[in-house]
Amino acid sequence: MTDRHEATVTITNERGLHLHVAGLVSKRAASYQSEITLINRDIKANAKSIMSLALLAAPKTTKLTLIAVGPDSEQAVNELVEAFADGFGAP
């Protein structure tokens, strides 16, 4: 059975998921072994890729579906949910 975890996260950054925030998300996501995907309506983005995250063009308050698949998916989802709530420490 594949280890798969899912959650909903909300963008809290004032100007949405812009490039600076995308950089922070991808840096954090890249620290997990799991494959991490963020979904905004019909757009799926690889959370480890900046260019992919930019496709989401998500403004503040957007709800995204976070899916992690892999051995550390539970830890990844838990920590990323927290990080999104905090806006990855960015304004």
Place this chain on the structure above:
Amino acid sequence: MQYELSLRLISGGEGLERELTTPQVTRPGLALAGYFKHFSPERIQVLGQQEVTYLTDLTSERRRHIFEQLLSQQLPCIVVTRGQEIPPELIEESRRTQTPLFSTRMATASFIGRAIVFLEEEFGPSEVVHANLVEVYGVGVLILGKSGIGKSECTLELVKRGHRFVADDSVILKHITGHRVIGTSAHPLKHYMEVRGIGIIDVVTLFGVTSVRSHKRVGMVCSLEAWDEYQEDNRAGLDEEEFELLSEKLPHIRIPVRPGRSPAVMLEVATTDWLARRMGHFAAREFNEALLRQIESQQHLSAKEFEDWDDQVDF
């Protein structure tokens, strides 16, 4: 770093050992009229057309008296410009006091200009760093990194790609006026380098005379970092990092290195991108501005829209 000052020693060669303590140059003007307040004897004294004409108008006795006063002050040297005829009393006094006396055919203003540039370089702070220096697309790139990270291999690949070699392993950096840092090889045989697995190679013999430069202004600093030690602080390239070199702040890029990746290509692209930024094209910022507009208007690219992109962009 050679500046042709076309100096010719006339007399007083015994005094060439005198130490020059300041990069400044002066025209003694009023001192020739006997006024020595605020006179700076520690500077190189330049006699231009005005000084020499003034002196020739005087009596031989008066000239002798002036030169005795002037040359008794342990001057580092005297330079007469424009190849002017030198008063015999000056030559005599220079021999007697062992003060070096030079003649140059350069005009006074250009001599002083060049002399100051040369002297400020000589007097400027300098430092030897463990690094490589290559000119990439006209920009001097100082390559830093731990031993064995691949600085020489990166340099070699850049030279193979048509860039110019300045120094391998040890670079002398010199801080000069105009906020510039100039680098040159610390090795007496300048264009040799050591490549692991091959040994010592001569860059000029292998790649030709156009593949080397004796010195180059450092325009950018590039650190090669081990893949697992690389700190990904600036992934989107929105921020510009700086590196302080001899109190000058220079643009800094860090390139993570691991087997199979070519740091030379990365360095080439980073240099090109930096040149583009200087011309006003900051790709990361332009991209971000477009993204912010898109976020604001909330016009997401639909799945259909990016089908058209499919063959251009690989997600």
